[in-house]
Each structure stands twice: as C-alpha cells, then as structure tokens.
Amino acid sequence: MGLTVAVTGPTGEIGTSVVRALERDGRVERVLGMARRPFDPASRGWTKTEYRRGDILDRPAVDALVAAADVVVHLAYVIVGSREESERINLSGTRNVFEATASAARPGRLVYTSSVAAYGYHKDNPSPITEDVPPRGSPEHYYSAQKAACERLLAETTAGLETYVLRPCVVVGPEATVLLRNMPWEQAARRVPEPLRRLLGAVPGLHPVLPDPGTRFQLVHQDDVAAAATAAVTAAGPPGAYNLAGDGEITVTDFARAIGAYAVPVPGELVGLTAELVDALPAMPAQAEWIHAVRHPMTVDTTKARRDLHWTPAHTTREALHTMARR
Structure with missing residues (x-):
C-alpha cells in the first residue's frame, strides 16, 4: 500500500x-x-x-x-x-x-x-x-x-x-507570481480603467522604476x-x-530588467529611514512592511x-x- x-x-x-x-x-x-x-x-x-x-x-x-x-x-x-x-x-x-x-x-x-x-x-x-x-x-x-x-x-x-x-x-x-502581482504599479493598475492601461502601455520608454539598495537575494x-x-x-x-x-543571487536591478522595469541605485541608509517611517505612520497598508525584507541581506x-x-x-x-x- x-x-x-x-x-x-x-x-x-x-x-x-x-x-x-x-x-x-x-x-x-x-x-x-x-x-x-x-x-x-x-x-x-x-x-x-x-x-x-x-x-x-x-x-x-x-x-x-x-x-x-x-x-x-x-x-x-x-x-x-x-x-x-x-x-x-x-x-x-x-x-x-x-x-x-x-x-x-x-x-x-x-x-x-x-x-x-x-x-x-x-x-x-x-x-x-x-x-x-x-x-x-x-x-x-x-x-x-x-x-x-x-x-x-x-x-x-x-x-x-x-x-x-x-x-x-x-x-x-x-x-508563483505573488512577488510580481504585489509590485506597487500592479496594485495601482487594478484601479486604472482598461483603455487607459492600454494607452499607457503603448507610451515608449514608460516603465516602472524600482529603488536598488544593492541588497542581494535568492x-x-x-x-x-x-x-x-x-x-x-x-x-x-x-x-x-x-x-x-x-x-546564485540577484539584485533588484536584475529583477527589474527581467520584468521590464528600471532600477535606480539608492543608499542603503535611505531604505532604513523609509522602513522606520513605515513603522511610525498609522494606517499604512500591510504590504508596506515588506520594505524590511531589503534592509539587510538574507x-x-x-x-x-x-x-x-x-x-x-x-x-x-x-x-x-x-x-x-x-x-
């Protein structure tokens, strides 16, 4: 059996x-x-x-x-x-x-x-x-x-x-696309009428931007x-x-390139300050807490x-x- x-x-x-x-x-x-x-x-x-x-x-x-x-x-x-x-x-x-x-x-x-x-x-x-x-x-x-x-x-x-x-x-x-589906622009796109989404998608050079503090992840x-x-x-x-x-490992820049977005280098200290701001502000969406995942390499x-x-x-x-x- x-x-x-x-x-x-x-x-x-x-x-x-x-x-x-x-x-x-x-x-x-x-x-x-x-x-x-x-x-x-x-x-x-x-x-x-x-x-x-x-x-x-x-x-x-x-x-x-x-x-x-x-x-x-x-x-x-x-x-x-x-x-x-x-x-x-x-x-x-x-x-x-x-x-x-x-x-x-x-x-x-x-x-x-x-x-x-x-x-x-x-x-x-x-x-x-x-x-x-x-x-x-x-x-x-x-x-x-x-x-x-x-x-x-x-x-x-x-x-x-x-x-x-x-x-x-x-x-x-x-x-397994939860990471992609919860990018800020994906969340925002759900509130934009379909005709406008198609129009924006056709604009040359218009791509989402992600900050890259240089943290490597798997x-x-x-x-x-x-x-x-x-x-x-x-x-x-x-x-x-x-x-x-x-x-192997990748960076936010690698991730951005793969999904058709841009990445902009930012100091790690800025990520830390942003994470502290998320903790301090009331009524922040739960998704905002994920910024802590890029504060320190894991x-x-x-x-x-x-x-x-x-x-x-x-x-x-x-x-x-x-x-x-x-x-």
Missing part, C-alpha cells in the same frame, strides 16, 4: 506544484486536497487526488482530513493581507492543523512549509544562514513574525511526530520546492528544518537539504526569475 497524503492549500502557488509532484511519485497512492473553494482534480490531470472542502479555521474539517492520512502537508497560508486577517488564518489555522495531526491516530509525519523570513531580517544574521540559526522573526514584519510564531507552535504541539520544516526563500515560477522555483516537499513526504532524509534556494545555505534530503534545485535563482517573468 502506498502513502495517503493530506494537503492543505492544494491549489495555491506552491500547492499546485506539490500535488503535481505527489501525483508523479509512485510511493504515493492517494492525495486528499482540502481547500475552501471547489476544484476539479480531473481537469488538472490529477488521478490520485480527491477534493475535500474545508477551511483550516474549521477544526472538525481539519480533524476529518488528517484522520485519513499517513502524512500531512500544511501549505495553506496568507502571504499578503492585513496583519489581523493573516494572523487569524496563519496562526489559528496552523494551530488547528498541528494539533489535529498530533492527536490523530494515523498520521506519523508532518511537512510544514515555513520560510526563510522566519529567521527575521536582522543586522546580526550570519551570511549565509544555516538551519542552526534560531528563527527569531521580525516583529515589524507581520509575515516574518508569524512564520517564526508558527515554528514555535510546531515545537510545542507536535511531540511524537516526524516533522519536516521547509524554509524556502521567495518562491517564483509560472504559477529565489527558488515552485517545482524545486515541490521536489523538497516530496522528499520530506517520503522521508528521503531525517526530520528537521531545511533551507531551500536556487543557486541569503541561506542549502547544504543540509542537498546532503540529507538529496535535493538539488533544477533552476538557479536567475532561471527561476525568468520563468516567472515569462508567465
């Missing part, structure tokens, strides 16, 4: 790739995908996957999902939203998944997709960061703080389970995260935390995932970027 795997968030930016990878793996017999909105597995070419309607905030629905699984993969998570909404879903919902999995009789393994943001954006972080560095989070950055809080929840609630914590850097790909392709998740599901290596990133070491999970990313950081830009 093969594995039955329960997946929360199966149709999200990472979830779609993870389910595809599980579908291809001969050691997986059945995938139970729980989402709030209906989806048709057959329309996606999925033959092992069954749709379960449910919300991670609904504990009975989570209990029913995990009770039927050998392995639970928790992917459901709000990346961009209000601090209050994301905290409710990310912390309360995640607690439901962790506690339900730990108390159910059948599951023996839990795979949780955290983030390198859990380490926090701190000036004294080593570079590159290894898994030995404790996930401190950054209180001024809601996503970072919540990822670190979820890892503390994991440690508190899942004794007796084999737990795998995947910490990818920014995930990109043809379906990306990882959605399919490479899925490969690591499958390795964890099938216990290809020991339980524990694993950093995930594509080879690159991670992936030696442990390569050695213990036998994971090798198929895409470099630069290649992953271009798969998103060409979507």
Whole structure:
C-alpha cells in the first residue's frame, strides 16, 4: 500500500506544484486536497487526488482530513493581507492543523512549509544562514513574525511526530507570481480603467522604476520546492528544518530588467529611514512592511537539504526569475 497524503492549500502557488509532484511519485497512492473553494482534480490531470472542502479555521474539517492520512502537508497560508486577517488564518489555522495531526491516530509525519523570513531580517544574521540559526522573526514584519510564531507552535504541539520544516526563500515560477502581482504599479493598475492601461502601455520608454539598495537575494522555483516537499513526504532524509534556494543571487536591478522595469541605485541608509517611517505612520497598508525584507541581506545555505534530503534545485535563482517573468 502506498502513502495517503493530506494537503492543505492544494491549489495555491506552491500547492499546485506539490500535488503535481505527489501525483508523479509512485510511493504515493492517494492525495486528499482540502481547500475552501471547489476544484476539479480531473481537469488538472490529477488521478490520485480527491477534493475535500474545508477551511483550516474549521477544526472538525481539519480533524476529518488528517484522520485519513499517513502524512500531512500544511501549505495553506496568507502571504499578503492585513496583519489581523493573516494572523487569524496563519496562526489559528496552523494551530488547528498541528494539533489535529498530533492527536490523530494515523498520521506519523508532518511537512510544514515555513520560510526563510522566519529567521527575521536582522543586522546580526550570519551570511549565509544555516538551519542552526534560531528563527527569531521580525516583529515589524507581520509575515516574518508569524512564520517564526508558527515554528514555535510546531515545537510545542507536535511531540511524537516526524516533522519536516521547509524554509524556502521567495518562491517564483509560472504559477508563483505573488512577488510580481504585489509590485506597487500592479496594485495601482487594478484601479486604472482598461483603455487607459492600454494607452499607457503603448507610451515608449514608460516603465516602472524600482529603488536598488544593492541588497542581494535568492529565489527558488515552485517545482524545486515541490521536489523538497516530496522528499520530506517520503522521508528521503531525517526530520528537521531545511533551507531551500536556487543557486546564485540577484539584485533588484536584475529583477527589474527581467520584468521590464528600471532600477535606480539608492543608499542603503535611505531604505532604513523609509522602513522606520513605515513603522511610525498609522494606517499604512500591510504590504508596506515588506520594505524590511531589503534592509539587510538574507541569503541561506542549502547544504543540509542537498546532503540529507538529496535535493538539488533544477533552476538557479536567475532561471527561476525568468520563468516567472515569462508567465
């Protein structure tokens, strides 16, 4: 008998790739995908996957999902939203998944997709960061703080389970476009009438501009995260935390060129002052907090995932970027 795997968030930016990878793996017999909105597995070419309607905030629905699984993969998570909404879903919902999995009789393994943001954006972080560095989070950055809080929840609630914590850097790909969709001009474009958007798009030389403080960062392709998740599901290596990133690094200038924008060099001190202003002003949109992510370099070491999970990313950081830009 093969594995039955329960997946929360199966149709999200990472979830779609993870389910595809599980579908291809001969050691997986059945995938139970729980989402709030209906989806048709057959329309996606999925033959092992069954749709379960449910919300991670609904504990009975989570209990029913995990009770039927050998392995639970928790992917459901709000990346961009209000601090209050994301905290409710990310912390309360995640607690439901962790506690339900730990108390159910059948599951023996839990795979949780955290983030390198859990380490926090701190000036004294080593570079590159290894898994030995404790996930401190950054209180001024809601996503970072919540990822670190979820890892503390994991440690508190899942004794007796084999737990795998995947910490990818920014995930990109043809379906993983949240980074691109939340650029300021993309947000503004949604409020501009379509005829005017077409007219502006036809103006020669009119391109968005991004400030580049020179901070280098990594990306990882959605399919490479899925490969690591499958390795964890099938216990290809020991339980524990694993950093995930594509080879190489890029700058904001590299990112801007790939998406058809311009980049302007700015002093790092200006980014710091802007971040402090964001913290001080009331009623700032939650997306503004992401400026903290470029205040200090954050690159991670992936030696442990390569050695213990036998994971090798198929895409470099630069290649992953271009798969998103060409979507």
